Amino acid sequence: MHYGIDFPSALIDSIIFSALIIFGFMLLDNIFKFYTPTKGNKVLLVVFPLILSLLILYSGDFLIKWVVPSNFKNITFLNEAFVLRGFIILLIFLSYSLLLNLQGKLQEQVEAEEREAKLQKMTDEAELYQLRQQLQPHFLFNSLNSISSLVKSQPDKAREMVLQLSDFLRGTIQKEANNWIKVQEEIQFLTLFTDIEKVRFGHRLQLHFEKENGVDDLKLPHLMVQPLLENAIKHSLYGLTGEVAIHVHFKKKEKYLNVTIENPFDPKAGQAKGAGFGLEAVRRRLFLIFGRYDLLKTTASSQQFRVELLIPQIS
Template sequence: MAGWCTLFLVHTIFLTHQNLLPFNEAIIDAFIYNFILMIIGLALYFPLTYSEYNTRQSSLNKVFIIHLLHHTITGLFTLIIWLGSSFFLAKLVFENNPQYMDFARSSLPVRAALGSLLLLLLIFMYHFISFYQNLEEKSRREEQLKKMVKEAELKALKAQLNPHFLFNSLNSISSLTISKPEAARQMLTQLSDFLRYSLRRNHQSFLPLNDEITNMKRYLDIEKVRFGERLISKFDIPEECLNMPVPAMLLQPVYENAIKHGLYESIEPVTIQTTCRIYQNGLRLSIVNNFDPDSTRQKGEGVGLENIRNKLYLFYNRKDLISISKEEDYFEVSFILPKTH
């Protein structure tokens, strides 16, 4: 509208300044020609959209030729309709003004040239807006696709992790059913509670740290049924850390790895120490366990720690949020988890 109003003012000022028409006639002339051109220009949306819709599956060269022919014919018809309807309406208003009618007839070639330029500009504007809308739509589809891929990858990681823990626990229960049936029953109950939590929370992206720690204490209780006093767990987590959000099901692989490398090949007690502090509006979380350096090492770090790296990258798009260090008989996994908004 600002563009059409500007065009109307320029049209009026030009006719008046060049003494082509009196001021009142110049205003009426500018209004008739520009208003009708505006209506017709807006109506161009439909034939242009039809042309674009019907050439989406065509090759680039074919699209160019079709658009060139279609736009040329559409532009000519639009120009003829605009000049004819505007001249007819102006004639009705100024039918008793022969001087204006002479001016209207003599100005038709100039109006045709200027009208062609304006129609060409409208066509370019339409294609620019269409290109911008298609670009935004493509961007939205790509974001949606990335989100779907991210969700699929997270589900794949969870699907890979849960059976890994489940098989280990069922094997432990199986071995306890003969030697310690009461312990097997207790472990089965705790496993049921643990899996119920995992299934209920599996669809969530972030959870309070308190929920994750509570679930990890449940997990350690399950393992204590098997390892007894050899497994010691300590938690140093201030109150202000408990409500901070962390990725769901993030910590289990760390504790699983600590038990695997600390207890499987050692007869000595293993202490798993969990420490958390507020760090730059986020969390610094550390899990340390001791192990026997002379024992036979389990092969690799397992899928757990690799899953953690992948999960953190998917959530935060960063690869520097986890660090793993090993000194003498201590193994440490540290996280720096930014605050989510």
């Protein structure tokens, strides 16, 4: 349908209403940016666009009639297009309001998920810290009991054990801020630990650390192996007489650091008091760090117990 309106008048009409509609978009954007209608106020998604459409419709009509020279054809077009123009503007603003509301809901959902993820991370870190704090006193109490039993019978060994325990705890505290260390550093701490245990058990305890070439620079969470080694010592020395040999082997397995601990044990002798805490604590710690339960495996034959630990290498 052609109304015969001249091109300059049509151009002015388009510019005025386009500018007013853009202004309406900006206004709606600011409204819904700071206010998201709740479930009981969904009617505002219609009220705001309706009010804004009426304001823009009458404002645009006034501006056009004021700017464009009045003639019969122009007035006829404006009057006949008034209702249709208002309906189109209302549809545009309604659609934009719905999109803004949907965007706001999605943003709220994303922020809620981020807050939940941060809260879960804080919870995991707190639990991980608590586990580490439990593991250290667990070893400390055992060492103090051993020192206590040696004070009267073998004071020199008790003194030696105190010094070694001091070195071990000092190194542990210094590494607290750095959760990941190299294999070579972990072996040094394990050596300190085994020296303390050897003072307690003497010649009965034989520990062998073996590592393949190229694993020194691989990393693992600090003191991840120590609870497993402590558990192996308990299994070996409870119910067995004579010397026992425990083997700890470090090697690279694809994208993992593979640590295996093998120790002899007597299945008929039962379980040592407190044994099993280290395994469960390490399993839980692995889950908190990596989100996986398949990184720690145990196998037991007739007289041999084996623990296999996999540490993913984070680049």
